[in-house]
């Protein structure tokens with residue numbers, strides 16, 4: 001295994017000790033079926049899409065679907081956002097008896113509709129409130145709590161060390177740092193220097209996040225930062241093989257890229273899984289965008305994507321894909 005800093009692992013999350021590869025929370029992407037698709041390739045911990053604390057409190061069925069983890073065997077995390085300590089604590093209490101290993105607090109979302117209500121990354125500009133929320137949730141949560149942050153609100157207010165120390169004191173068991181400020185959104189390069197500095201500053205584990213897209217970048221991030229684990233987002237969309245690449249890289253090895261047949265085998269399983277969990281019509285709509293990413297770069301992918309968007313059933317999708325396989 002590539003070298004990492006020795007840290008204090010909360011005994012309640014001893015399963016986290018060997019974890020190196022984490023699937024990030026991604027709204028509209030990391031539903032149960034996508035998490036299921038990533039597991040066999042080595043995603044050791046996977047997060048649900050971020051979830052509004054108030055949606056759970058108001059018992060919105062669509063919000064509850066986001067945290068559907070029933071019978072999920074491997075470590076799974078739920079991520080909450082909001083800006084009212086009592087609402088977040090109440091939502092945490094609603095997790096009692098549910099299937100989850102970690103409750104993550106979202107302090108990084110840059111989206112206007114989240115930030116406008118002072119949630120997500122807006123809390124990086126209001127550390128007293130961030131602290132109050134964290135302490136309230138740590139107290140209320142039936143499972144240990146973690147937090148995901150950015151480097152700061154903007155370049156004038158970079159505060160990841162201060163935020164990380166505050167979170168550590170407030171009782172979270174690890175911090176994930178996406179090495180960009182809120183103002184950067186997804187632009188520019190993620191600062192791995194910032195991740196290295198946070199690893200250095202904290203006694204608890206740090207998960208590094210930002211711009212890891214293959215085994216090589218996984219190794220570079222580990223070497224540069226000595227982080228406990230690496231979280232991947234965009235690089236895993238349509239590419240669960242990324243986790244095998246990371247696993248091999250951790251052992252100093254490389255893996256072969258998947259063939260079109262390998263990819264289509266996984267796509268077929270993904271289609272069946274999403275259909276059984278969400279029903280055929282909704283499932284088809286959900287899975288189409290994933291398929292577009294799985295087949296990106298292959299001959300005729302754009303035309304196939306257009307065809308897929310005109311289908312409503314698994315059978316139609318499978319027949320388009322069978323034709324692609326036979327060419």
Ligand SMILES: Cc1cc2nc3c(=O)[nH]c(=O)nc-3n(C[C@H](O)[C@H](O)[C@H](O)COP(=O)(O)O)c2cc1C
Pocket residue numbers: 024025026027028029049050079106108109148178209210211212231232233234235
């Ligand atoms: C489509 C999309 C949805 C995302 N949704 C969330 C989310 O719900 N919660 C969160 O903490 N981060 C979210 N993110 C940010 C990612 O988790 C991750 O921090 C970011 O993409 C940087 O990592 P990467 O370079 O590996 O993609 C999202 C990113 C994308 C592209």
